[in-house]
Each structure stands twice: as structure tokens, then as C-alpha cells.
Amino acid sequence: MIEGELVVFPNPRLSLPPIDRLEGFRPGSRSMYRRVLVPISTGHGVLPAWCYIDGGDLINTATPTNERSWP
Numbered sequence: 001m002i003e004g005e006l007v008v009f010p011n012p013r014l015s016l017p018p019i020d021r022l023e024g025f026r027p028g029s030r031s032m033y034r035r036v037l038v039p040i041s042t043g044h045g046v047l048p049a050w051c052y053i054d055g056g057d058l059i060n061t062a063t064p065t066n067e068r069s070w071p
Contacts, residue, residue, distance in 0.1 A: 003069040006042065006049060016050070023052045031055045 009015035016035075024032030033052040040049045054062075 001041075001068065004040075006040065025052060025055075
């Protein structure tokens, strides 16, 4: 489990494309990251949320640090 921030947008169709560009995600093209739905735990229970994850091979080569948050 990792800690993070949940940002809620009133209209994700308008808000996600600029964030996709910032994160290097291009739907249908080779991208630096992938945007995927993941289950998150909140004070309101478990909800689905978009998350940007490595679009390459990092997930297979990363070393766990046992840390829950980025310094």
C-alpha cells in the first residue's frame, strides 16, 4: 500500500487530457506512463481512481523500498 493524494474533478473529460499530457500519457500511442483504474482505500471505503504507472519495464526492475510515501 502507498500513500497519495486523491484529486476529484467535476468534469474528468475536460480535466484529464491536460494531465495526460503532463504525465506523458498518449492514449493509443507509446507513452511514458499508462493511466489505469486502481482500487483505493478512503475514509468512504474502497473506490476506483485513475493512476499513472510506468509504461515500460520499470515495474519488472524496480526494487521495493518498504516506504509508503515519496520523501
